[in-house]
Amino acid sequence: MLAVLLQSFQFLLVILVAYLFKRAKILRSTDGVALQKIILNLTLPATIVVGFNGVSVEPILFIMISLGLLSNIALVTLGGFLWRKKEAPLQSLMMFSQAGYNIGNFTIPFVQGFFPAAIPYIGSFDMGNALMLFGGSPMIVDKMTGQNHSNDGYIRRILRLFRSPSFTTYIIMFLLALVGIVLTEEMLSVFRLFSSGNAFLSMFMVGLYLEIRIDSVSFKRVRQLLAARYIIGSVVAAIFFLVLPLPELVRISLVLVALAPIGTVSTINMIIYGNKRSLASFLSSVSIIISLIMMTGALLLIM
Template sequence: MAMILIQSLSFLLVVLVAYLFKKTGILRSTDGTILQKIILNITLPATIIVGFNAVKVDVILFIMIGLGLLTNLVLVLIGSLFWRKKDPVDRAMMMFSQGGFNIGNFTIPFVQGFFPAAIPFIGSFDMGNALMLFGGSPMVVDKILGQEREESSYIKRALRLFHSPSFTTYTFMFLLALLGITIPKTITSVVELFSSGNAFLSMFMVGLYLEIDMDTSSLRKISKLLSVRYTLAIAVAVLFYFVLPLPEIVRFSLVLVTLAPVGTVSTINMIVYGNKRSTSSFLSSISIIFSLILMTIALTLLA
């Protein structure tokens, strides 16, 4: 328990240091773009390779992919029941704020030091999560709002998935596991060098992107959105952990992913559908703080 708290506080410290660097002018929030490119193209794929290597594919991994799809779908649909009388822009924000989990840039870095054995399960869930983020959720939102968007065609969004190095790496490692192919230790030992920096860089990037300045009206809106999100997230986490007949490490992985922050692509979708960039970014930033606290509590209680 002490190690979990120390690790969580260490992550928070990295986030705060990055935020202070931004506020004092040493770095700028735009510098986070460089870190994001390094993470998405190098350290995160390396972490996925190390985590997935030598994994035996069984039905549980397919179940996790399905749960990633189903959880997103259900949460978006539940989100559609809220703010039914509001305008389409606000309704879209509510739906996107409920579905979509930041797993690659937050959850995996958070757990890789505690439970590396959980990465294949979390990664499998993220494959389903990505399918919804890049295609499924916008199509559902369009259907509910009665809108048609050319950019939301299924084929285009399916192809966009493979523009993501992490999703491509998931798919590649999943295929290797299906074929029973294991990457030799001589290669993974080099890959581990790159993956070792993933957690620090991810948390530092979070700090550079962190925004905590917002007007009163937007704060009220964001508080309602996050209240709904985390009430649903906790309910789903309890359901997954205490009801599903799956191994404990799998149920524990599900608890962590459901408590994850708002997905980066969800934030982008909010902006695409007409919401202010500042409000959407602030929502994402605050969700990171809430998730860090809740995931630490979950680790403390269940680990």
């Protein structure tokens, strides 16, 4: 319990320091782009390698991939139903705000300090999550809102996933696990060197991107979107933990992903589908803070 509270406090502290650096103009929001490139291309893949190395490929991993797909399909569709009477950009805003989880830049850094054994399960869930973020969800949004932003076919979108170093690392480590190849401790020590900075850099990037200014109309909309996301997310988390006949660590992993923040790709899609950048950025920022609090609270209740 103390480890969870300490981890959450450390994350909040790093986020606050980064935000204060931005406010003091020591750094700028645009500096977060450089951090994001380091995280996505180096520290996050290294963390995935360390977490997946030596994992036995069991049916549970395929179940997690399926749950990543199915939960996104259900939530993006539910979001479209909730705001079905609103104009297309607002309906798409609700849909993208309900589906898609920030796992690579938030959930994995959150658990790697005290739940490293959960990374293979969370990573497997993220494989299904990524398939929806990069292809499935925009297609469903287009279908329900009558827009046409996802011109590429689904196969092309899947192939585009392999431009993501983290997704490619998931696949490589999954294949190595399938054939029983385990990296030596000497090789793993190199990856540990880079993965050790992942949590700090991820939270520092969050602080640089943090936005807390917004107009009153957008603020009201954000309240509605986040209330829907976290009420539904809490119900989904309870179902995952109390109903599914899975090992405890797997169910804890599912609770954490159900309460994870809005995915970065979902935030980008909100803007592409006609919503204001300031609204999408504020929504994403507040989602991260709420998720940190709720994930911490959930762990304290479970443990």
